[in-house]
Amino acid sequence: MVSPEYASSTEVEVEQWRNGAVGKSRDVVAEEVPVALEYNGISHAVMMASPADLEDFALGFSLTEGILQDRSELFDCEIVTAVDGIQVQMQIATERFVALKEKRRNLTGRTGCGLCGAETLQQAVRKPAPVVSDARFSAAGIYAAMAEMQQQQHLQKVTGATHAAAWLQADGKIALVREDVGRHNALDKLIGALSQENPRRDFSSGAVLITSRASYEMVQKAASMGCGFIVAVSAPTALAIRLAEQANVTLLGFVRQPGHVVYAHPQRLLP
Numbered sequence: 001m002v003s004p005e006y007a008s009s010t011e012v013e014v015e016q017w018r019n020g021a022v023g024k025s026r027d028v029v030a031e032e033v034p035v036a037l038e039y040n041g042i043s044h045a046v047m048m049a050s051p052a053d054l055e056d057f058a059l060g061f062s063l064t065e066g067i068l069q070d071r072s073e074l075f076d077c078e079i080v081t082a083v084d085g086i087q088v089q090m091q092i093a094t095e096r097f098v099a100l101k102e103k104r105r106n107l108t109g110r111t112g113c114g115l116c117g118a119e120t121l122q123q124a125v126r127k128p129a130p131v132v133s134d135a136r137f138s139a140a141g142i143y144a145a146m147a148e149m150q151q152q153q154h155l156q157k158v159t160g161a162t163h164a165a166a167w168l169q170a171d172g173k174i175a176l177v178r179e180d181v182g183r184h185n186a187l188d189k190l191i192g193a194l195s196q197e198n199p200r201r202d203f204s205s206g207a208v209l210i211t212s213r214a215s216y217e218m219v220q221k222a223a224s225m226g227c228g229f230i231v232a233v234s235a236p237t238a239l240a241i242r243l244a245e246q247a248n249v250t251l252l253g254f255v256r257q258p259g260h261v262v263y264a265h266p267q268r269l270l271p
Contacts, residue, residue, distance in 0.1 A: 006051035030161040034085035060192030064221040071199035130248040133204035133228025138270040143257040152177040165190040168207040183212035223247040
């Protein structure tokens, strides 16, 4: 059987209601596909994700989950499509694979929740080391960057169903945007893509922009990479705020020109 190729969106016929009138039309909707992440032949997690940039996703997930400590520990990554979904088959360093097996975590069916699949409270709420970051951004610069990110959300424009994560450089420019039906997946894709591009990237020099709420795991993922500045369109959770305070991360929410709310470490925000 020939393996299918998965597109990130598809057209469907819909019944559209407008001002009491009903008509037939075509709509573009986002695809989501089960993606199995395998390490050295062992399936570790199955995620629902947009079927694009999956090598970035696999690397980003591996780094932010602590499965890998460095890009160099990923030796090979192969995308295998099947009728029921996609397998991302990774070969990683033996030392990291042994450590992964010792965690004894079962994440199958995980939907992005940082607590799903953990066997203990210690595993569930992981606290990254405090971030050391000199990144500074002005409110005006952040508003401009959020507008620029929106312009680069190509899948969102046609489907209205995806999240995005963007990397804001120290010079105030958006360097990269990644999209996915899952907000955590979008962030993992961004981190993976940045790490592919530069395995020695200094994540403390810029900021992560996200089109979602700032949940605990979004803060944890960014902080684990050394990023000290997170900008979210929507609200954070109380646990995310506490983690940002502990991890020395500047956390902004409700960032919609001409306003925003600073929830943690305002010292990095310029006048």
